[in-house]
Amino acid sequence: MATDDENAKALPEGYTYLRQELRFEHTLLGSRMTYYMTSQSFLFTTAAIARAVQWHGVYWFSGVMVPIVGIAASAVLLFSIHAAYGRMDQWRAKEKLFEGKHPLIVLYPEEKHRKSLLFTTLMPWLLISVWIVFAVLIHIFKPQGGGM
Template sequence: MGEDDNLPAGYLYLHEELRFEHQLLGSRMTYYMTSQSFLFTTAAIARAMQWHGVYWFSGVLVPLVGIAASAVLLFSIYAAYGRMNDWRAKEKLFEGKHPLIVLYPEDKHRKSLLFTTLMPWLLMRVWAVFTLLIHVFQPQGGGM
């Protein structure tokens, strides 16, 4: 029997729920960053080809999809943060009741989540600037 066997069952449950939420956030960010890289590649290829007749594709549609994906991800991130805050509040009830229960400091917890919060906002702004630049520097002749 290990030391974990002596931990309260409620604490172990909360700990696993928090771990699950963090894994979900990590998975969402992986999917998000992968989708964004594909979208940027698509936009760059479309711009390089200077497709006539489908200018709206690289200048409107792809950036719009990038911004929409960012907004959807932010919604799910903030929902996960709310859930994690609920679990952490319940977890604090166990603080000091067992020598192995050491809670992660709140300020460090918030800092650990900065990437998932800031990256979607950053990429939404990048897409907006990209779209603006596309419309300022319209394609010249040639291409398909």
């Protein structure tokens, strides 16, 4: 009976490389989402502080500039996410060629893979919507006098 180490060594040539590339893409995607969520939290903090001090006639900063930066960051992230998805799809297509060639090769179902990526797909769209609503509300409820 072969041990797990012997089975792992007997994996088809190239399969381990494919798994490493897929792992790299997932790690890269996770890192991008971390950077994105961090940047968005800083932008929301900036908008809240700028809104709280109610600068005389300078509400354009919290009502225009910060939301534009938030929307632009979301758009850039969406582009990079879809590029990563494309690359993952290429690696997964190559991985499917190894299906059934070794008892340790068990592919993750495509439907579950897509569901696992929902957060990275939907969160930028959600935050784009929040920025748009935020900007519109600031222009509806213009700041009153006072503050700096």
